[in-house]
Amino acid sequence: MTSAMPTIPPEPTPLSRPFWDACREHRLIMQACQDCGELTFYPAHMCPTCGGGHLKWQELSGRGRIHSVTTVYRPAAPVFAGSVPYVIALVEVAEGPIMMSNIVGPGALEAKIGDTVDVVFEDLAEVTLPRFKLPGG
Amino acid sequence: MSLRSDSAVAIAGVGETAVGNLPGTHSTELYIEAARRAIEDSGLAKSEIDGLLTTASVVDDNVRHHMVIAEHLGLFCKTLCDTLRTGGAAFGYAVQLAQWAVQSGRCRAVLVVSADNLLSGPGAGHGVTAYTELGAHSLEFEVPFGGHIPSFYALVAARHMHEYGTTEEQLAAIAVACRKHAALNPAAQKRTPITIDDVINSRRISSPLKLLDCSLISDGGGAVIVTTLERARDLKQRPIRVLGTGQAQSYYHMGHLAGGVGLPRERKGEFNLTSTVQKVAGRDAFGEAGITPADIDVAEIYDSFTITALMQFEDLGFCKKGEGGAFVEGGRIELGGALPTNTHGGLLSYAHPGMPGGIFHLIEGVRQLRHQCGPRQVEGAQTALVTAVSAVASNHSVCILGRD
Numbered sequence A: 001m002t003s004a005m006p007t008i009p010p011e012p013t014p015l016s017r018p019f020w021d022a023c024r025e026h027r028l029i030m031q032a033c034q035d036c037g038e039l040t041f042y043p044a045h046m047c048p049t050c051g052g053g054h055l056k057w058q059e060l061s062g063r064g065r066i067h068s069v070t071t072v073y074r075p076a077a078p079v080f081a082g083s084v085p086y087v088i089a090l091v092e093v094a095e096g097p098i099m100m101s102n103i104v105g106p107g108a109l110e111a112k113i114g115d116t117v118d119v120v121f122e123d124l125a126e127v128t129l130p131r132f133k134l135p136g137g
Numbered sequence B: 001m002s003l004r005s006d007s008a009v010a011i012a013g014v015g016e017t018a019v020g021n022l023p024g025t026h027s028t029e030l031y032i033e034a035a036r037r038a039i040e041d042s043g044l045a046k047s048e049i050d051g052l053l054t055t056a057s058v059v060d061d062n063v064r065h066h067m068v069i070a071e072h073l074g075l076f077c078k079t080l081c082d083t084l085r086t087g088g089a090a091f092g093y094a095v096q097l098a099q100w101a102v103q104s105g106r107c108r109a110v111l112v113v114s115a116d117n118l119l120s121g122p123g124a125g126h127g128v129t130a131y132t133e134l135g136a137h138s139l140e141f142e143v144p145f146g147g148h149i150p151s152f153y154a155l156v157a158a159r160h161m162h163e164y165g166t167t168e169e170q171l172a173a174i175a176v177a178c179r180k181h182a183a184l185n186p187a188a189q190k191r192t193p194i195t196i197d198d199v200i201n202s203r204r205i206s207s208p209l210k211l212l213d214c215s216l217i218s219d220g221g222g223a224v225i226v227t228t229l230e231r232a233r234d235l236k237q238r239p240i241r242v243l244g245t246g247q248a249q250s251y252y253h254m255g256h257l258a259g260g261v262g263l264p265r266e267r268k269g270e271f272n273l274t275s276t277v278q279k280v281a282g283r284d285a286f287g288e289a290g291i292t293p294a295d296i297d298v299a300e301i302y303d304s305f306t307i308t309a310l311m312q313f314e315d316l317g318f319c320k321k322g323e324g325g326a327f328v329e330g331g332r333i334e335l336g337g338a339l340p341t342n343t344h345g346g347l348l349s350y351a352h353p354g355m356p357g358g359i360f361h362l363i364e365g366v367r368q369l370r371h372q373c374g375p376r377q378v379e380g381a382q383t384a385l386v387t388a389v390s391a392v393a394s395n396h397s398v399c400i401l402g403r404d
């Protein structure tokens, strides 16, 4: 097991704090609209689909599917230099929204569009990031 | 307010600095040089300019950037003046704002100017990092995963390849065409011809994009002056008419872009990673101009990455969605082909100083219609299409120009 890829840590806002706090507890949560039922990500003040104002945090299954994926060879910043090549993906979570993340673990470099993935929480000093792995990875 | 149909608008002057590596320059200096050259090119008196639009600077930004530039130029009272925050797409919006201001009579002449020194300025060598730190992408939900602009366009390219079978060789054909044209342009930053294999074998950046699929990092600036056709006809240069403009913007976060978040249910799927709101900008620009893609003689298509350009051929209606790969093959977009594209070399080979990138496409479109382009002139060109894109396939603008 190699050490987790580092990060440029996010700075949570009062709105997003529950999401990052849940990640710290290894739970993936998103807001569900109590009016239309759609889930939304990233954290929002109103439902971007129906305009409703009743959003409630809901725990997700942690399953998703790769919507698109790229292997990065040129790091985005010096902090990532020791991690190349690394994999960035847009993951469509089973409950609907599409989020950016990394694919990590065995087989990550071979991940392709349409693959199913499962969330894995990587604890870093500043933050716990929700990343994804291939089944069995 | 309705626009007066007799108030046709033209680009009366264009100007640019040298581009490439300009060590020791300051972005404001490049701004002023580009502006001076456009004013001189037009023959307009500086006192006639009552509109100013800038696009700020990544390396020397100021929240009132437009006022700094106005002071350097000595433009005291403007009736339209602002800093556009729409990145590479800003120049297209600027031309449209200028068009509206001139048509409505609120401005007599609008100077649109943009410059930066991304290559040699402070933070040189850290262009991508500096751009990231500027907040070009979501600092909370994208940057923590190691994303940068090439990786985000790579996600678009990978999806396009998955959906439509587009190949890396087809993407490479765009880079090859741009370089072929740059070889004919003494001002271009990269002029050594390249092949499809050179692109395929260049250093991997973010799959499927290689180094030669990515635009340059440059210093430089450019400017254009928009005024009434009537006024332009009395000036130094042949006026180039603004026949139609369009703009459309979608989203910043890639997940929102891919999912079409907020679209009514019945319109879900109309826009996604590979089908952009450039369709809307193009529809409006062509609609205003009253012409179709088949009427375009020369295209200057924003090419931050090869995929950026490829999708626009589809979204603008030069070919069907998914057929962009086949469209760019076989020399169709090269000089001598059916749709010569990026005749100055584009962002891929002419220069890409960041915010100003798109203004060189506009300047080249104007020069092509003036028939001033020498060995890279599209014979007898009467119409040009110029586009700009920013913030990863989400901010789009289109200008259609015609020879007066």
Ligand SMILES: [Zn+2]
Pocket: A033, A034, A035, A036, A037, A038, A047, A048, A049, A050, A051, A052
């Ligand atoms: Zn809702």
